[in-house]
Each structure stands twice: as C-alpha cells, then as structure tokens.
Amino acid sequence: MSTTPHSSEILTLECDHIIDLASKGKRIDGRAPMDYRKIKIQTGIIEKANGSAQVDIGQTKVIVGVKIEAGTPFPDTPNEGVQTVNAEFTPLAHPTFELGPPQENSIELSRIVDRNLRESKAIDLTKLSIIPGKKVFVVFIDLNMLDHYGNLIDASTYAALSALLTSKLNKYEVKNDELVIKDDQQPLPMNDYPIPITFAKIGKTLMLDPNIQEENAMSTRLTVGIDNEDCVCAMQKGGLGGFEPSEIESAVETAIQKSKEIRKLIMEATR
Template sequence: MPELVPALLRQELARLADEDKRLDGRGRWDGREVSLEVDCLYNAEGSAKVIIGGTVVYAGVKFELRTPWPDRPTQGSLMCGAELRPVAGRKYEPGPPSPESIELGRVVDRGIRESGCINMDSLCIVPGEKVWGIMIDIHVLSDQGNIFDACGLAAIAALRTAMVPAERFDVGEDHRLEVNGTPIMASFTRVGGRYVLDASEEEELGGDERIHITLGDEGHLHSLQKGLKGVFTPAEFAEIFEVAQQRCVELRKLVAEKEGN
C-alpha cells in the first residue's frame, strides 16, 4: 500500500526549507547520531549493528566454499543482499523481495564490490576447484529514515571484522578476512526543494528524489544511484558531493575505531 502523504507536511517542509530549517531542528548537512557495534551476533562470521536516529539495521557475513566460474578459475565471489521485512515498519508487507529491497541490496553491493576492497583472487583455495563465496545479508529492523546509509555502514563494518571459518570447512586455519578499504555511503534527499543529508522518516515521506554516493578511502566515487521521481542539476550534485566527502571521512573513522576494539 503506498503511503499517504499529508498535503500539510509538504507545505510545512517547503516553508522550513525557505528559512533553511529542518523539522527536527538539524542543519541541512547535519546527520543524526550514529551508533555502530561490531561482532555482536553468534553464528555470523562477521556482524554489525547500526542505529541512526530510530533506524536499526543488522548485517551478517557468511562464507561458503564453491566451485569458481570456468572463465575465472582463481576468483572467489561476493554477494550482498538486503531484506526489508515487515518487521521494519507499518508500510512493509510480507511477500517476495520488493523492488525497493533489491535496489537497496544492489546499491550497497556495488559500492563495496567496485571499491575493490575485496581482492577476489585472495579468496581462491584451489584454482578451478575451490574458492570462498562471501555473502553479506542486511536485515532492516526499524525504518525511521535513511536506511541506505545504515545498511552501507553495517555491511562494510561486518565485512571488515569478519573471520574466515577455514577450520569448519577443513581448509586451513581461521583468519581475519583481508579487506583493503572502507567504502562508505552518504545519502541525500530532496526535502522542501533542496537536498539534505540523512533524511528522517517524515522528510522522506514529504520529500522527493534521493541520491546515494559511495566513496572509497581516496575520495573516489564507486557507486552512485538516483532513486524516486525527480531531477537535479549538476550544480546541486557538486554541492552534495562535497558534503559527502566529509561525511564519509567521519563514518570511516567510526568504523576504524570499532575495529580497534
């Protein structure tokens, strides 16, 4: 069922935008408080819990041994999927994966994959016979806005703290997964006519299109996605791109802190 958008909410968001204000009092480029916890689930080889405002997301990493593709006999694989189950909010319904959850999983997947932080050749055990397949599953438990950033952060934090369960599969000793880089996503939503960082649930409800930017350690772009109805100008993109650079540095620092523990 599509959500009902109150006409007054859109009016109010437009009026606040004119004064350069937001519903919850934040500045345009201020994010809500972010909490990150790693290695929090038994049975997952890597796990992370992210809370942004009232949004709660878990990610878990699992490994499997598989036969490599014939054309890439030395390469392992990485797959990232997201589930938007009915637990996450009133608007989510049971059923097969929605286009929204597929988009979410694929955007996070691309950011991690294209950053090259996983060397697929390092996942090879016996060329042509045995390679590791890594699966990151993201579970959204509570959606109060900006699930993309929460999912991106949970996924990379779970991956960076994952242990390869080699002993369980009889292929050597357990070891830390090698991850070279921390790709981070920053998301922007058009609210009241202009972009804001880390939109809340109400801002998303009364807002328009969103843009997701995933940046690597050097500030290079690794994944972009524009979602929902709406258009933007190159100048608007230039503005949010600069904010994204800062935001990604901050969140990358947070991941590094938690890894240290």
C-alpha cells in the same frame, strides 16, 4: 514491473511543513542540513556468523550478518571469491513492509550496497580462491532491516562494512583436492572502506541523512559512495524528481568531506 509508489494523503500536511522548513534551512528534528543523526555501531553481536554488526542511525536500525562458505566461482572470474548481498525488508521493521518475494526497493537497496563494496574492491576477493576455477569462498552479506526510520541505504552499507571488517575466516588447507577447514581463524582480507553518503532534495534544499518524514517529503534522493582515496565508486539517484547538474557536483564535494568523518567512526568501532 515498476510502479509509481503511493503517498499517503494524511502525510501531505506534514510534507508541506517539512518543505516549508527546508526553504528556511531548517529540519523537522532540529538538525542542520548537513548533519547526520547519531550513528551507533555495535559489532560481533551474532556469534554464529563470521561477522556481524548493528548500525543505528537515529531510530533506524539495521543488522547485518556475514557468512562465508565454500562454493564455486563465476566462470569469468575463476580465481576470485564471490560476494553476494541480499536485503530483507522484514515486516517487523515498518507497517508498509509486507511478506512475500523481494520487491524493487529491497532489490535496489541490496544492489546499491553491493555496488559500493564491489566497485571499491572492499573485500579482497583475489585472496579468497581455494582451488582456482573450482572452489572459492563465497561471502554472503545479509542485510536485515529492524526498524525503518529513513536512510536504510547508509545504515545498511555502514553495517555491512562494519560486519566485514570484523569478519573472521577459518584457516584451511587443500589435501588431495579436498578442502580441510582448521580451527584457528584469520581476518577477512579487506582492501577498501567505501562510505555512501545519501542526500535528499526537499524543495530546493539538499540535506544529508533524511529521516522517514523527510523521505516522504523529498522529491529526489542521491547516494554518492566514496572510497579510501576520495574517489567516487558508486552513485544512485532515486525518486520522482531530478537534480540540477550543479547540485550533483556540489553533492560529490560534500560527500568526499563527510565520508572521512563516518569512515573514522566505523574504523574506531571495528578496531
């Protein structure tokens, strides 16, 4: 069951300050409303994974590992590989993250990342069929939060994309209906590079890339995913407030522009 989250009363003073700043177009860490924090992308950090990446947005740190294994396809897509995304809110990443089965926030996060990749057809799943209807490659994308300082959605998706872009797949052949894995590797076939851009609405101001203090102060959040062709491929609103229709239309416009910058960063880091 989904329950209204708690807000700490100690933080209320800080929230008031952030809302006050927002009304003047200012932010608590000195950024302009449409600025991201510094984005740092490292790839190939886990040798045993098919692909991996760590993305830092400011102090936020997320590590993503990609493992590719043979498995069975879904009955409705017998000729296609399978993509699966899982998010772990490990307790080391934030004092409010607790042990136990995945909660709605981590389920929502993994589904947003999944939606961005799936709807833009980022991974070319049609090339991951081994024996049609029987055996395909399953791409496991595991999101591991390390340090939560806000905007986990963007950090996770950028890390997932960076990991996929540097993923290697073993070459193989099929002998007598058996899969034989070879030693040499090829890159994972990719079609698209979707970039989600997350906005927070604080007071009446929209800001990009909220840090954790701003996430506490925001009334609502909107993530807009943009694909290679500047089309919208995924969206998700979160939080207890709402947006005026005109705010959403301008957010889409901003996201289209901003996604180009960030896509360039990721493409350079994964080349």
